[in-house]
Amino acid sequence: xxxxxxxxxxxxxxxxxxxxxxxxxxxxxxxxxxxxxxxxxxxxxxxxxxxxxxxxxxxxxxxxxxxxxxxxxxxxxxxxxxxxxxxxxxxxxxxxxxxxxxxxxxxxxxxxxxxxxxxxxxxxxxxxxxxxxxxxxxxxxxxxxxxxxxxxxxxxxxxxxxxxxxxxxxxxxxxxxxxxxxxxxxxxxxxxxxxxxxxxxxxxxxxxxxxxxxxxxxxxxxxxxxxxxxxxxxxxxxxxxxxxxxxxxxxxxxxxxxxxxxxxxxxxxxxxxxxxxxxxxxxxxxxxxxxxxxxxxxxxxxxxxxxxxxxxxxxxxxxxxxxxxxxxxxxxxxxxxxxxxxxxxxxxxxxxxxxxxxxxxxxxxxxxxxxxxxxxxxxxxxxxxx
Amino acid sequence: xxxxxxxxxxxxxxxxxxxxxxxxxxxxxxxxxxxxxxxxxxxxxxxxxxxxxxxxxxxxxxxxxxxxxxxxxxxxxxxxxxxxxxxxxxxxxxxxxxxxxxxxxxxxxxxxxxxxxxxxxxxxxxxx
Numbered sequence: 001x002x003x004x005x006x007x008x009x010x011x012x013x014x015x016x017x018x019x020x021x022x023x024x025x026x027x028x029x030x031x032x033x034x035x036x037x038x039x040x041x042x043x044x045x046x047x048x049x050x051x052x053x054x055x056x057x058x059x060x061x062x063x064x065x066x067x068x069x070x071x072x073x074x075x076x077x078x079x080x081x082x083x084x085x086x087x088x089x090x091x092x093x094x095x096x097x098x099x100x101x102x103x104x105x106x107x108x109x110x111x112x113x114x115x116x117x118x119x120x121x122x123x124x125x126x127x128x129x130x131x132x133x134x135x136x137x138x139x140x141x142x143x144x145x146x147x148x149x150x151x152x153x154x155x156x157x158x159x160x161x162x163x164x165x166x167x168x169x170x171x172x173x174x175x176x177x178x179x180x181x182x183x184x185x186x187x188x189x190x191x192x193x194x195x196x197x198x199x200x201x202x203x204x205x206x207x208x209x210x211x212x213x214x215x216x217x218x219x220x221x222x223x224x225x226x227x228x229x230x231x232x233x234x235x236x237x238x239x240x241x242x243x244x245x246x247x248x249x250x251x252x253x254x255x256x257x258x259x260x261x262x263x264x265x266x267x268x269x270x271x272x273x274x275x276x277x278x279x280x281x282x283x284x285x286x287x288x289x290x291x292x293x294x295x296x297x298x299x300x301x302x303x304x305x306x307x308x309x310x311x312x313x314x315x316x317x318x319x320x321x322x323x324x325x326x327x328x329x330x331x332x333x334x335x336x337x338x339x340x341x342x343x344x345x346x347x348x349x350x351x352x353x354x355x356x357x358x359x360x361x362x363x364x365x366x367x368x369x370x371x372x373x374x375x376x377x378x379x380x381x382x383x384x385x386x
Numbered sequence: 387x388x389x390x391x392x393x394x395x396x397x398x399x400x401x402x403x404x405x406x407x408x409x410x411x412x413x414x415x416x417x418x419x420x421x422x423x424x425x426x427x428x429x430x431x432x433x434x435x436x437x438x439x440x441x442x443x444x445x446x447x448x449x450x451x452x453x454x455x456x457x458x459x460x461x462x463x464x465x466x467x468x469x470x471x472x473x474x475x476x477x478x479x480x481x482x483x484x485x486x487x488x489x490x491x492x493x494x495x496x497x498x499x500x501x502x503x504x505x506x507x508x509x510x511x512x513x514x
Contacts, residue, residue, distance in 0.1 A: 122452070132391050
């Protein structure tokens with residue numbers, strides 16, 4: 001397998017797009033190509049993610065993006081894996097480049113749902129679940145993660161104040177991110193006063209419905225040895241799956257797909273959790289960050305809830321988590337999220353993260369979950385050795 | 387498992403019964419599938435369910451999806467079945483999380499409107 005890098009990355013501001021998902025996808029794709037310093041014609045394949053394009057009466061986005069970029073002859077495919085769509089696209093891109101099929105591959109994720117009301121958007125988000133066996137029985141997406149939170153609280157005594165500390169931390173980070181949907185700090189009392197959406201989860205436990213787009217250029221070191229920015233060396237690119245329905249899994253206090261993907265990724269990278277300097281993990285709800293840190297082996301099971309309270313996962317803590325603000329504050333434009341996590345790593349590695357810069361940037365991990373963990377991606381990046 | 391998803395839905399909404407299957411390895415599921423996700427066998431035997439169960443986890447949802455817009459708040463419950471495995475459903479009229487606990491007894495209340503609906507059971511709570 002060839003050494004594979006991320007050499008270009010770009011994102012829109014998350015929140016409310018004033019243009020279509022198609023326009024945003026094309027715009028950030030061109031920005032990512034420009035940041036990689038390559039001619040668009042060097043792209044060999046484009047993987048596009050746009051789960052809810054149908055909400056804009058649009059499918060088959062790949063040829064539209066490629067045509068907008070002036071490369072209509074480049075093949076494309078749409079990659080859908082719910083909230084982990086564009087990290088699944090990144091995995092496909094990695095396989096294309098590492099195997100030698102292509103020298104450079106474009107990964108794009110975009111979503112626009114802000115033109116829908118909350119009820120309709122809630123229904124769209126629930127499409128990642130099992131319609132006849134979860135959604136039709138009343139589950140919303142917050143409801144499914146609330147089920148996990150309820151089970152986690154029962155087994156480990158996880159407190160609302162601990163979940164609140166995750167929200168407070170990620171809002172503080174988002175306040176330092178000019179591309180974040182929410183750039184406003186919140187206090188624990190604000191968190192505790194927010195209304196219950198799906199008990200025990202309150203409004204400030206939940207990520208927002210965001211619009212946004214993010215893009216990456218993945219390339220072979222041997223084909224592009226001198227990119228203009230510090231590249232991310234892809235040390236591991238892993239996808240995993242598990243039983244789709246939460247209730248059919250033996251344990252509801254974590255996501256087995258996260259655990260499996262994490263174990264495989266650390267083996268592939270020949271690294272241990274202690275070797276990772278910072279992480280962007282899938283915090284669609286505060287409990288999701290807690291479970292991710294436990295499932296990935298950064299904390300023993302039942303002990304990650306304390307991390308945000310104790311400052312361990314703050315930007316200046318021992319192990320910064322979600323310096324971008326995470327899905328929680330940066331926002332969660334479903335198909336853009338996985339790529340956006342990598343954009344954050346790219347910015348951090350290139351000292352372009354401003355006030356949210358983490359102290360150490362030798363290695364980083366991104367973790368992106370599809371729905372309640374029926375699918376999952378874990379990527380590990382490091383700086384180049386030379 | 388030769389059944390269709392429609393048979394599950396008609397089971398609880400028309401036939402007033404819950405459908406579940408057990409594979410040779412003992413895995414029980416009330417979710418449609420073709421092969422046991424644990425042991426891989428295709429010979430899944432239909433398992434009669436009593437309709438009783440205990441809450442394994444729950445949430446009280448105040449923001450529903452569109453199909454439940456007139457029912458909120460309500461509880462979405464994950465129920466441990468005495469026959470093995472779990473099933474999900476919803477409970478009308480539950481307004482706060484203090485009204486339920488993990489381990490509470492519930493029973494299937496068929497034919498109301500949609501999905502699998504549960505009501506409070508007569509069995510004692512097991513709040514272990």
